[in-house]
Amino acid sequence: MxxxxxxxxxxxxxxxxxxxxxxxxxxxxxxxxxxxxxxxxxxxxxxxxxxxxxxxxxxxxxxxxxxxxxxxxxxxxxxxxxxxxxxxxxxxxxxxxxxxxxxxxxxxxxxxxxxRTPKPNPSLVIFGDLGKENAQSLDRLIKDTQSGMYDAALHVGDFAYDMDSDNAEVGDAFMRQIEPVAAYIPYMTCPGNHEEKYNFSNYRNRFSMPGGRDIPYYSFNLGNLHIISISTEVYYFINYGIKEMVNQYYWLESDLKEANKPENRKKQPWIIIMGHRPMYCTNDNPADCKRHSTFTRVGIPYFHIFGLEPLLYKYGVDLAIWAHEHSYERLWPIYNYHVYNGSIDEPYRNPMAPVHITTGSAGCKEGRSPFNNNTWPAFSAFRSSDYGYTRFKSYNNSHVYLEQVSDDKNGDIIDSFWIIKEGKNGPYPKFYNSSMD
CATH class of the missing domain: 2.60.40.380 (Purple acid phosphatase-like, N-terminal)
Incomplete structure (x- = not known):
């Protein structure tokens, strides 16, 4: 008090x-x-x-x-x-x-x-990078929410642009702006780079996540989903120290071990992780997408320790959700830049590596993140710079469905896919030496 x-x-x-x-x-x-x-x-x-x-x-x-x-x-x-x-x-x-x-x-x-408290097989709306200005997707998100489409929202970092601006009055206006969504469904978050000012104080104070104000990572079970939220920013703002990065790494491994106990994986067979900056992206963005090794993927520079991708593979994370790039991109199942599709005809049926999507196109004053159409790496399955957001539906313990809504195209679905696992949720097979580049 x-x-x-x-x-x-x-x-x-x-x-x-x-x-x-x-x-x-x-x-x-x-x-x-x-x-x-x-x-x-x-x-x-x-x-x-x-x-x-x-x-x-x-x-x-x-x-x-x-x-x-x-x-x-x-x-x-x-x-x-x-x-x-x-x-x-x-x-x-x-x-x-x-x-x-x-x-x-x-x-x-x-x-x-x-x-409404969640159903056993929940529905989610997922997006990142939503600003106070140019919040292109917000009206459609409000309409969806008010019609009862979702059990919860996952906002994958970057709020308001920025919550600290104008002495935090932009943050106040943004929080009022999202109220028609966030007051009606749990609004679950992770920090992004735009929250950094004053050691992430606006983010830490305004949101009430399970980890508490002093810990920027947490997990929770939602129906048959085990959802993990991490801070990718602990790898990039080391001016605040590296203790939080190290603590998060060991916490994440412990959390994944617990989630993979047979009795827990039976109840929550689907493991989903969300963090702001993607491990892979193909946007025309030299700082984030043209380096072969992102810090969150392989760890801190030179030493390559505390990288998170081996944990995702080792403990059978099914879906990795990112934002940061103001676009939408779906990858083939991937680990260490190798594609491991379930089969040629059905790549997401029993995939042999985590599936990654980037969904940071909700709309903000910085606009879109374009793609270089002259280069389309083999690991990228679909990409779009349309403003929009992602819908996720768990149908049962073996089938989940995702679709991308385009606000530019008046709510049309521009991409959709199923991930199907026939009793094979768990750690992925070891195909090769998994040392990171």
Missing amino acids: VSPIAYLNFGVLCLAQTCYYKQVHLSYGNNVSEVIVTYSTFDTVSVLQPTVWYKENNTDDKYRQVFGTASLFVDGGPKKHKQFISRVKLTNLKPDTSYLYYVRLVNMSRQAYSF
Whole structure:
């Protein structure tokens, strides 16, 4: 909880500007039967006891009242922009059940929101690099969400462009902008390079991920999926030290070992990892895509230790999701620049290496990441610079389906594929010496 002195100091600021709340967004807690409601406020009275009321939808039950905690967030910019961020955890939620909830603050009418706990075979919407300006896909994402298409969203890094801009007022505007999505489905995230300012403070404070504010990596089980979120940025911003990179590497290996225990892989046969910067890309981008060895793939320069690709292969990660490039790209099953399709006719049936996609084309002020059409490497199966986003559906323990929505083409599906595993989820075979280049 925030100290009384902080409340008094912040009250002066609240008198000097419009006191408002919102920026309401959801995330999963320690498991998917817990949902955390996060919101911001400048009202010093209301945050004395952050409160959410909720009940099952379509019932005559009374609303249950749940209390949470608030923390004071001070942006690192020159104006030291201040706000309280409140977190309220709803627990013991029933599976596949619709709930109504609202946050009610002083001198404000309540606004009801709703969410549904996930189904056994969940549906996701996946995208990265969504900005406050030029948020091309947002209207379509809102429409999809409000129609009940998704159980959760995965935002794969880079928010607002940038949340710290204009003394964090861009971050406030962005969080309000995504509320029609993020207040209705859990909005699960990972950090990108555009969150770096002030040691990722806007990202750490605004979002409530299972790892907590001090740990930028986590995992959770969603139906028959085991989803892992990592920070690729620990490899690139070593000015903050390398401890977090080393800790993440060993945490990830431990998490993957646990996920591969027979009893766990039986319940969650699909392992999905998401991180911002891709291990492979073919965009016309010398810094990211024309070097043979990305740090996240092979490890830190010269020493090539703590590279993550061998872990993905060794522990049978099924799908790796990236963003950063403002485009969409699907790869053939790949490891160490070798393609390992299931077969010539059905490359994603029993693939013999992880499948990678890059989906960073939601729309931002930096525009698109073009491809060099004179060069199309053999490991790239499909690519597009259209604005859009990815839909994912788990049908059962052997079939998952992905499709790419083009906002440029009025919601047309420009790419789709199935990944099929017939009782073969698990570590991939060792075809060759897997030492990294």
